[in-house]
Amino acid sequence: MAMNKIRGAFAVPRKGETFELRAGLVSQYAYERKESIQKTIMAMTLGKDVSALFPDVLKNIATSDLEQKKLVYLYLMNYAKSHPDLCILAVNTFVQDSEDPNPLIRALAIRTMGCIRVEKMVDYMEEPLRKTLRDESPYVRKTAAICVAKLFDLNAGMCLENGFLEMLQEMIGDPNPMVVANSVTALSEIHHTAPETKALQVTPNTLRKMLMALNECTEWGRVTILSTLAEYRTADVKESEHICERVAPQFQHANPSVVLAAVKTVFLHMKYVGPELAKTYLKKMAPPLVTLVSSAPEVQYVALRNIDLLLQKQPDILNKELRVFFCKYNDPPYVKFQKLEIMVRIANDRNVDQLLAELKEYALEVDMDFVRRAVRAIGQVAIKIESASEKCVNTLLDLINMKVNYVVQEAIVVIKDIFRKYPGYEGIIPTLCKCIDELEEPNARAALIWIVGEYAEKISNAGDILGSFVDGFNEEFAQTQLQILTAVVKLFLKRPDKAQGLVQRVLQAATAENDNPDVRDRAYIYWRLLSNTSDQNATKNIVLSEKPPIVTTISSLPPTLLEQLLQELSTLSSVYHKPPEQFVGQGRFGADAVQRAAIEEQIQNARENPLAAAAAAAAVSGSTPPAQAQNNVENLLDIDFDGGAPASAHTEPSGQMSGLEGLAGTPVRVQSPAVGAPAPQGSNNLDDLLGVFGDSGAAKPSAGPSNGGGTSDLMNGFSGLDLSGNASPAPAPPANNQPKKASEDILDLL
């Protein structure tokens, strides 16, 4: 009695959806059973747990109705894990099906078996898999080939013991192109997850077979084969030539992913063939690349990101194609932003007029983000092409005269960069000064103040302008404060009579009333310098030293990273412009592993090169006033290599001053590279690892140089700073305690 009661408690409910489904599944009528299976699958999709029906669904597995069989199999794949024991009941049917006269059923059986990820199932898979790999039907063989990869994933040991890998390798020689493609796919997957198996070794023989299959297999198969060919290191020039010759016709394929894969293969093998031949291939790949720009927006986006990479390596390939990159009004923003970057990259003195007219058009649109980028692009073009600089400046002035607030602000930031490259545009300063009231953003304000300070001797009312800023000194952002400080000191040095009072006021405000250590530090340095009476010119030499002109404001990837990314064309890595380790984990703990690796690298770096690390830490803490809230570790992880104005690139005025240069130099570095993003969204690298770049379309380009390339950038940052660190003996003493602190912080993080 008691037993019955307990059993009753566990018994299945006699009503509700599950009950009805169960009733249907065991119905005596075939059509009712099938309908119930369909309903079960529907419930499964909606996220309801229908695993309780497992035994009842399983009863329907032996059927001649192919459609019903597929449904039951689908159910099995989903819930096999929760009922590993019951799965064994299905084994018989699977084995039987794998010998069915109908090849569709044989293939279905072997395909599904591989997807049932239950250890016990593995033992029963060996025989059917061996048979189907040798099946007479290519359809079954190609399915079985993939199944080997599934088995390897589940139980690598067994896969190796039974010689499935060897069988698969033989199948590269199969007469059927699709079987070849799938065998290559499976082998390449195994090879990538477990390189020690050496599953996919391309030999001259397999190379020949793959090239043969390339022209006949499905488009997706072609992508696999092409990717494999791209990874293959050829033995000699002949082989490279041969591969290029056979792959180049694939540029004409209708499927964009095949085209990109072919471009990748040819691009990578092109290095080894003669320069003449390489040139013809470069010429040949241009039209298909352009065609990619007219595909669906998402595909277009991937293509554009890849074109960006290719252009960094081969700037000339799309020289004549500027017009295809013109933005359409309805292009999604992520496509527009990318097109802008590419247009700037292919700008030259022949197409620059056209480009400027177009950029001006964009600057009149309403999407604020896009407009800013368009304005920035004008500045980049000005700095890139000297002959066009005047036209660019005029365009910018036109835009300023339109009096659209955010356009004016961006234009001023851009013009400041132009001043840093070309002298002789001082005439426009009065126009700029008129906009002073419109500037709200710290970046734009800082830029204008920098201009005023730099050209103080030529601006008659410089004192008044700066005076008004000094009045509101403590309401400004730190970034602007630093600029006001420097500008006033410059003005004082150039025209001591006019700015005596001003300089005292600003130094007072910066040292006594300001909480920001960076601002205070800089003010103290200036104060000391100014009160130094022994050498009158020392201050001038430091503050008014000749600054090297900037070379470019177009962000580029460091060469090593670029090389690495070119190997990854058309993958996610090429879209993010980041090496795969940075966003792809292996298995469940992937993200952690990456994070750990990154931190380990930091620690090692710090150990190997304490001076550099210290210099880096110092530089960072000095150079990112807006980000002071961040702690040191994050800064360390976030050091960027600013292509625009690397700290190490500052010429050192004289041996005596080099010590101070490091200190006075760093702040200069802050002001100048306003090119760098205005507080990049993903400034915390840890977040980055966890994937903050979600908003990649928007975040990436703006983040530009500052969170461009993670680890390798970081390395560059270190090496770049290393130079200046070594060159200046002065910062050595603080260096001793700095590295310890840095690594401690890193350890805290763990």
Added chain:
Amino acid sequence: MLSGILIFNQKGENLIFRAFRSDCRPRLADIFRIQVISNPQVRSPILTLGSTTFSHVKHENIYLVAVTKSNANAALVFEFLYRLIVLGRSYFGKFDEEAVKNNFVLIYELLDEILDFGYPQNTETDTLKMYITTEGVKSAIANSPTDSSRITMQATGALSWRRSDIKYRKNEAFVDVIEDVNLLMSATGTVLRADVNGQIVMRAYLSGTPECKFGLNDRLLLDNGESSGGNGSRGGFSGAAGKATRAAAGSVTLEDCQFHQCVKLGRFDSDRIISFVPPDGEFELMRYRATENVNLPFKVHPIVREIGTTKVEYSVAIKANYSAKLFATNVIVRIPTPLNTASTTERTSQGRAKYEPEHNNIVWKIPRFSGQSEFVLNAEATLTSMTHQKAWSRPPLSLSFSILMFTSSGLLVRYLKVFEKSNYSSVKWVRYMTRAGSYEIRF
């Protein structure tokens, strides 16, 4: 590769969830819903969170999402999603939420067939339709072993797109040359960008395994032919006449061509001959791009004046540039109006104009537009006053139309030859059409 395919409706309900690898967990559906569908900030089609990447495409009212865990081939993923849409459309007519809900069993079946362990397999609609069928047509053939072995041979073979035993009493082939002409014209009337995206669609009803050769007035081919001394089949041109004649005969420079997988790419690459064994029925044989000497069918001359802050005056003249024997149909001109337009008045010399407040457009429709004629629209938009005056961005004016027997690029089909063992004669038809791609005029 792909770990799973998910389909959502606009509300974020998960309609299809098919995992291909064990690392695609059901909760990923929630993550996508929260991070993408209900996040208005999203501006990128790719989102990576941790080690999971979501790549999504929006079609009609559904989201198609591919989940990947590795450094997947992004181009392939998106192309595959678009192929899925093509498949869905050809199976259900329209691939939207309703179609997905009504056919979810079939969609699972399709996904099972076109992806194995996350690797795309055969996605050819015609082949798939032989053994994956909708409710109406029973999958009787797939159940008999002999038929299915034939099907599977075809699904994997070198000619995976064609059955071998096709028979027609009358052998016919229809070739449609369809061109989308793109134009971007500046406010001053200079052409910033003009190009043609063409496609050649063929409907082949041919018996057996026919080998087709297809010839266009492709400049490279014609020049090649000349340099190699010309071959007999094109005796029409005398060698001495040289390039001038060819130019007069109108050859076209194709910037780039892309072919259906049935075309032997190797042959095109070496001697620019398009040769292929066509699939049965309709397929897209090739796509091409041309940028030189583009014939613009319409010349538009807009004058737009903003009068104060309360009124905008339009005068749009449009002239047909093609021969008077031809005519365009369904010419639609979309003239943008400021966002704060209250009402409009329009007068047209032909067709009808209507204000569409939901799109901020005046839509001017001309059902039939014969060649060389010119029509004018005069309109006036009255604006409501705004507290915050914001400049009007003046989006470009756009056109849509279609013209039969006209190609903007000047492309012509010179011949289509069909060779088959049984040597039957076949009838070929060619049709040309030009449509507006993105035909935009700034003002």
